[in-house]
Amino acid sequence: MKGNDSIILACRDVAVRYGDVVALDDVSISFQRGLIHAVVGQNGAGKTTFARVVSGLVRPQKGSVEIGGTRLAGGSVNDARQAGVELVHQSFALPPSFTVAEAMQFGASGGRLYTRGGLERRWQAHLDALDVRVSAQARIRTLTVEQQQAVEIARALVSDARLLILDEPTAVLSPEGASKLFERVRRLKERGVTVLLILHKIREVLAVADTVSVLRGGRLVDGPLSTSGMDGDRLASMIIGSSARALDGEDRAALTGAAVPHGETHAAAADRQPVARLRGVNTRPDEDGTALQAVDLTVGRGEIVGIAGVEGNGQRALVRAICGLAEVGAGSVELDGADVSRATLAERREAGLRVIPFERNAEGLSLTSPLWENWSAGRLLARPLLSAISPAGLRRDCKAALDAWDVRYAHVGQPAGSLSGGNAQKVILSREMDEAGRLVIAAQPTRGLDIGATAFVWEALRKARGRGCGVIFVSSDLDEIFDLADRVVVMLSGRIVAEFRPPFDLERVGAAMTGARA
Amino acid sequence: MSDSLAAIVRAILFIVLALAMCGVIFEFAGYSAPQMFQSIVDGAFLRRNALEHALRWALPLFITATGIVISFRAGYFNIGAQGQFYVGAICAAFVAEWLRGYPAAMVIPLCFAAGMTGGALWALWPGLLRLRSGADEVITTLMGNFLAGLLLVYVTAGPLKDPSGSGQQASSRPLEAAYRISASSGVSPTIIGIAALVGIAMWWLVNRTAFGVLSGLSGRNPTMVRWQGASTWKIGLASFLVSGALAGLAGTIELMGPNGRLAGGFLPAHGFTAVLIALVAGLSITGAAIVAFFFGGLASAALYLPVMAGLPSAAIDIINAAIALFITARSRFIDRVTKAWRRPWTTS
Secondary structure, eight states, X not given: OOOOTTEEEEEEEEEEEETTEEEEEEEEEEEETTSEEEEEOOTTSSHHHHHHHHTTSSOOSEEEEEETTEXXXXXXXXXHHHTTEEEEOSSOOOOTTSBHHHHHHTTXXXXXXXXXXXXXXXXXXXXXXXXXXXXXXSBGGGSOHHHHHHHHHHHHTTTOOSEEEEESTTTTSOHHHHHHHHHHHHHHHHTTOEEEEEEOOHHHHHHHOSEEEEEETTEEEEEEEEOTTOOHHHHHXXXXXXXXXXXXXXXXXXXXXXXXXXXXXXXXXXXXXXXXXXXXEEEOOOSSSOOOOSEEEEEETTOEEEEEXXXXXXXXXXHHXXXXXXXXXXXXXXXXXXXXXXXXXXXXXXXXXXXXXXXIIIIIOOTTSBHHHHHHHHHHHTSOTTOBOOHHHHHHHHHHHHHHTTOOOSOTTSBGGGSOHHHHHHHHHHHHOOTTOSEEEEESTTTTOOHHHHHHHHHHHHHHHHTTOEEEEEOSOHHHHHHHOSEEEEEETTEEEEEEOSSOOHHHHHHHHHTSOO | OHHHHHHHHHHHHHHHHHHHHHHHHHHHTTSOHHHHHHHXXXXXXXXXXXXXXXXXXXXXXHHXXXXXXXXXXXXXXXXXXXXXXXXXXXXXXXXXXXXXXSOHXXXXXXXXXXHXXXXXXXHHHHHHHHHHHOOOHHHHHHHHHHHHHHHHHHHHHTTTBOTTOOSSSOBBOOOOGGXXXXXXTOOXXXXXXXXXXXXXXXXXXXXXXXXXXXXXXXXXXXXXXXXXXXXXXXXXXXXXXXXXXXXXXXXXXXXXXIIOXXXXXXXXXXXXXXXXXXXXXXXXXXXXXHXXXXXXXXXXXXXXXXXXXXXXXXXXXXXXXXXXXXXXXXXXXHHHHHHHHHHHHHHO
């Protein structure tokens, strides 16, 4: 690589290891100035680590990174910033109680005195110039996710950034928000900023990027390749690799975001017996997110109902209300025809409720406890507290169950925290997906999992449906919802605002998510 | 299995380190460290009757420590064993005084019942405050210790005051001889039997009941247990009550065994030493039995330090404190290591 002016970023033999895990394995790649570049790969492929290396957050054990011809020492955010690199994180880092102007000033250079008015004028001008339609006086917490992201990007561009890295910027956006973001990115390109997008949907790559590079298992599969004339299916093969089991067309499309699945109807919906019915459920507002308002929802036997919506629109309250973990102010919850509005979660579980909670590591497992204890918790709760148990017997049962679910582990006494995300989720599945289940709630069950584990979870949910279970499937990824669900409802501000049946239409569901006319 | 073995080895290592540090400190303070260690070993384990003396301290400490194991495992840092120990002894003393003259076969069981109830009640209010309104039990149980200490002073100088007593320290009238469960040596078949019974029952509770597994899980991650449908409230309250009752039981044993009367401010370090035992034992009941015996030996050596090495008997408190320092520093350190080790898995 000669001192070429057209190259903005050049990496040579970059390797990063976390303990035994190889996050990046001798990655050599260079990106041209003035284009929109995409880096894709499944979860755990090393995308985020790559973004962190380039922005100086992670020092590679090996290799070099050059920005515009100058070599980066590595491991210093300031050096990277000096060289013109800015990273916008996956999860936003703006202080919620700050005004936009304060948040913009926070971390910007210059320690001189300023007035509130001066600050607001200065940053309002900057926001207007970037076409971000947000008042500099507004508090961060009052902004929508799209606006917060726009402010983050504007903040990253304060210091004449030449290379802007966005780490999975579409993960939190509705489809409409994503296309707005892409327009914003194109305008940045016109202003001469090189943009590096970390993405995991092929559709989005093809929609916005000029080049694409694929990472898999920490290695660079290929890239940068021009996206003009690029075939989505070829890209999907590069992302998945040959190791993953054969996937059928719709699953494969949903996993890589190559095309939007339309879903299919499995049985006549009308004559399904309901296993769960919510009538006019309101929850009391608490610190755990948006409360429910007058939610009606019916789930039939052998039906997967997808709950779509931008995160934080009451999905947590819905799951907690069905579990009896949220205070229900009005309305009723029925399981299998019986009113369980006043029942505890233990009683609801007795009646056949099974839950895969949102937070695998906090709500699903006790990471420092042995696997067999994690696995047997539900079973033990069905008995009186002082009943005698046989730990040897429980270990045996646990081992049998984990083996049946193909969990990779050394022994049942090892702490749950020592498993990878996919294996940890399988432990939860082995606990929750038993024959006696009547209604399964799967809340973001594939978040952070790689393709193999994701397909495994889908298969488990389909099997549950096949047994006649009702399934409530909450996800912020519309592709997988469309692929799996027999029916989709959309949540917005704690209400169910729309309901769709196959074939699903991305535009219309997306519009409902943001409150535009459905 | 190898995990618990490693834990024991580590605990022993840290005790040795703590002792070495104390040796250096005493050496600099002008005492002879070798002589100190010699007298500790002699006083604790080699001297004639040393075993009996070590047991005298170890048995009540073990009983209190098992209770602490129960509450710590459930994630509640009840460090109010000292107060629960005092209130247990006070309640038992009241019953013994009120029923003076009644047959021992009736009074002794009632005293035990009263002592355990008293200890449990002294753990109940911090438990309720914690579970109902989230008041930090470390603060409330610690304050409870001071309140119970003052209550003891009041009781021994007031309602239960021995009118014939002329010493500087107020105390109650001696118990009727028939109500004593041991001589002042503090070791008797009754006390050994009670300790063994408690040990077996608590071992069973921790290792062979649903409560044991669920309380361990909820101590490590209450959120997960709640999502499984458990009432963490029930588990929490039960652990507070059990640990309080056992501290109260130890208080009753001290009253009706070796002490024979209630004295203002007696055994002021009992509860804290028991906390230390539970921590050194890695919150295992079997471990607590071994560690309690070790600390019993240290306590019995305390009486011989001034004679043999010219050290103040408070030297034992310094050694205890040093061990506490090393043990708590250890768990923080281990936490950090395990977290660093978990991180790559959980964020991938």
